[in-house]
Amino acid sequence: MKLLIRLTLLSAVCAAVGALLCKHCTDPNDPECTLVEDIVCPWGKMCMTASVIVESPEHSIMRIYKDCVGRSLCASPGQRTLSSSVGDEYSLADVKCCNSPKCNDQTVPFPEASEHMLNRRFCPGCDSSDPTCTATVECRGDEDTCFTAEVLKLGEVSTVYGCGSDNVCGATQKLESLPFLEKLGTVSETPTCTDAPTAQLRRCLQCDDPTDATCAASSEVDCDANVDKCFTATYADGRIYRGCGRPSLCPAEGDSLLSVDIGSSSELAGAQCCRGDGCNSATLTAPVQGSPNGILCHICIPGTSICNLLVPCQGDETRCFSTAGTVEGTSTPVLGCATEAVCGAPGSLESVLLSNTQLTKPLSCCSGTRCNDPNRAADTTTTTAAPPTSTEGPGFFPDSGDFGDFGDFGGDQSAVLSQQMLLLVQQVLLYLQQLQSYLLLCPADQQLLLEPLLLLCQQLLLFLQLLLQQLAAW
Incomplete structure (x- = not known):
């Protein structure tokens, strides 16, 4: 009898020693996890904290999750991403697993928007309200897995299909629901996961005849693998441009105003980036250039490295820029005025605005009159010869130091x-x-x-x- 008591006490002590204290959200309906409590995690499990984004046509929720979990969700300490997409329902979580007492007390940052962009992989994607499941869902971010799961909701069992990260099946087994999509129902069996098909290429409209300024005829073309957007632009004179929106041309969806002035030439275009095959069919309104805005930027004499001339910026051209490129086989610096949108999409320079220039140097933008002066850092000499007086012309000014020593x-x-x-x-x-x-x-x-x-x-x-x-x- 004494031996039995001793073994029981020893077992309890061992269990207590192997147990781990973790933080746990007390109210599952509180997305901010305002109230937490300490719970004892059994041996072999870890503490977890997750910051979750849940999106659907009805709502977008940001939610904090803290709990004690098993190896199916946290195989080892560290940070990972967990996501799943079913029909119009989507969840993405940045998850941190740890194995020290109360280590999940802190909250990890919420995922960035760039982490859950559509990735051109497609899986069957239906929720429990669609028993036939003829639809597909486009996966996002790092989702590279198609899954099938049996769920129980309101006493009825149905099958759901969707995309997920490679750990979605193990997480579903632990959570007993698709990761952070509890409203779809309780998963009754371990889901089945397979590799998602290879990412499809984005297809965008491109003008059939590049010499036709009206782009009267256009056809869909396959874009490069890293392109997920399409692009269209209408110039101030009515010319139209259509094509694939590579990342340097289309960093984000939406409309923008692209304008540059390098003294010897200038260009203005209204542009639009969109996501979807053939979505760049719209003909945008031709923009009108605004008046001089008081900002002066340095420009270069074409074909030379003389860049101490000034040009007045107009309209939304609030930035000065500098870069270098090859024009008709000749390497030359390129300086001038630009809109903020050009600075955010440097690919617009050689693709849309300065089509005869191939950039050989990253685009650098700055704010303030003459901020792109290439000699600012190196200009340590004082000129002694008096510069000749120059009359200001429309759109061009020589710098006061052009005719120096x-x-x-x-x-x-x-x-x-x-x-x-x-x-x-x-x-x-x-x-x-x-x-x-x-x-x-x-x-x-x-x-x-x-x-x-x-x-x-x-x-x-x-x-x-x-x-x-x-x-x-x-």
């Missing part, structure tokens, strides 16, 4: 003078290019009168530029 060029006085004159000629050419765009706003009779004069000036300046280049080379 002659000694910067080196060589004799004639070579220096040639360099300065060449720079001036190039600046005037840019000015005439800007003036031509403003000429389009004039009445037709004035255009007929002024356009030949502008062309003559350009021809003379180009001839002078060639002479100066030869003189500088000598």
Whole structure:
């Protein structure tokens, strides 16, 4: 008898030693888990805390979950993601498992939106209200598993199908319901899991004839594997662009205004990114450029590394930018004004706005007049020569330091003078290019009168530029 008592006490002591105290939400109807209590976890189990997002057509809930769980849900300490999709119901949880006393007292951050984007994998996806199950559900995030489960709800057993993360079947066995989708019913048997099919390619509309500005005919094309959105844009002059929305062009769904001005050229387009095969069929309204907004940004003379000229930004162009690219085989810096949307979607530069430029350097944006000055960090010298006065033209301003110290060029006085004159000629050419765009706003009779004069000036300046280049080379 004494031996039996001793064995009983020893067993109780061993159980107490192997037990683990964990935090447990006392009210299952409280999504914030405001009240918690300490519970004893049996040997071999762990503490768990989870931050859960549950979405359906009726609601979107953020919920905190704390409990003691078995190895089917927490095979080892650490953090993991758990998700499941059934029809219109979806849940995603960031789960942390630990094995020290009350270690699940803290709350893990909620999942980011990027963690549950649609991933182009498809599984049968029906809830208990659809016994025939002819529908499919697109998986999200890391979901790569199709599951089938028998659920009991209101005394009736039915089959549900959906997507889940690779640990969904083990979690369902522990929770006795699909992870954090208790409203679908109680799972009566261990669900069956299989690998989801390979991700399908997104299909987007693309203009059949790239030279047709109206995009009168377009066809669906397969996009790259990393593309899940489609893109369309309408330029200020009515041209239309359609294609695949790769991540650098479409970081998010929705409408945006894309506009850049690099002095020698400018472009403005209203754009839209959407998710869905062939969803980029809409023809957007052509945008209208706003007035100068007071911000000045540095630009470069085309084909050179001279980037101490300024251009006035217009409308929503509130950022200055700098990058580098290859234009017709020549590497050159690219600076100018841009809208916030361009800075967030750098792929729009070479795809939509500067189609003749292939970027070779990451896009860098900044706020404030002249903030993209490429010489700001290195400019430690003081110029002694007085710069010539320049008249501000429409859309183009030379920087006050353009005609600085002659000694910067080196060589004799004639070579220096040639360099300065060449720079001036190039600046005037840019000015005439800007003036031509403003000429389009004039009445037709004035255009007929002024356009030949502008062309003559350009021809003379180009001839002078060639002479100066030869003189500088000598």
